[in-house]
Amino acid sequence: MALNIGDPAPDFTSTNQTGNPVRLSDYRGKKVVLYFYPKDDTSGCTAQACSLRDNYADLRAAGYEVLGVSVDNQSSHQKFINKYSLPFTLVADTDKQVVEAYGVWQEKSMYGRKYMGTVRTTFLIDENGIITNIIGKVDTKKHAEQILK
Template identity: 75%
Template sequence: MKLNIGDEAPDFVSKDQNGNPFKLSDYRGKKVVLYFYPKDDTSGCTAQACNLNENLSALEAAGYQVIGVSVDNEKSHKKFITKYELKFPLVADTDKQVVEQYDVWKEKSMYGRKYMGTMRTTFLIDEKGIISDIIEKVDTKNHSAQILK
């Protein structure tokens, strides 16, 4: 089911990079940048994560908490965070429950080969848990500017 601006953001429970339970509803009362990305430590995903990390103080000043989600496991997330000194949590959606809830697990194609994967998408969620914006055409090198526009 496609989510739209004005919809309630689906709550979920998963694990963060340390294997700790992660619950979106714990962020009620805060604005959230919930961004879905295909894979740790790939060029586009690294550019996006580093852009968010470099502009984290501006995002936090605007009231946002940044949370990344991919289907990679906790160990992969931990390595990615350490390598690039990321200062926000990454959710390990290894069972694909969250990508399915947010309707970002789609058929993709590369070099004529079709496969299932995560569509790079960012959901901005307000303090009440309502989706205030959806960014589907993510500029990985300038993603913070897209959010703060």
């Protein structure tokens, strides 16, 4: 079942880069940028994270909390955060519960080889937990601009 604008965002409980629990419901009353990306410290994912980092003050001024989600583990997330000075939380979805709930764990293809992976997608969620926008064509270098426009 694909999620659509106007749908309630599926709640989840997972862990962040330090092993602490993260629940989407803890962000009720705030707008959330929930962005899904394939892998820590790869070129596209780094460009995307750095776009969000470089425009973090503007995102916060617009009322957004930023949560990044990949299936990488806590240690990988912590290294990624430290290497690029990322000011936001990364969710370690190692059991793939969150990517599956949001429908972004899909079959992908590279060089003719098919495999399962995370499709880069961003969900904008309002203060009441409702999806207000879904960005499926992410411009990794200008992602913050896509969110703020």
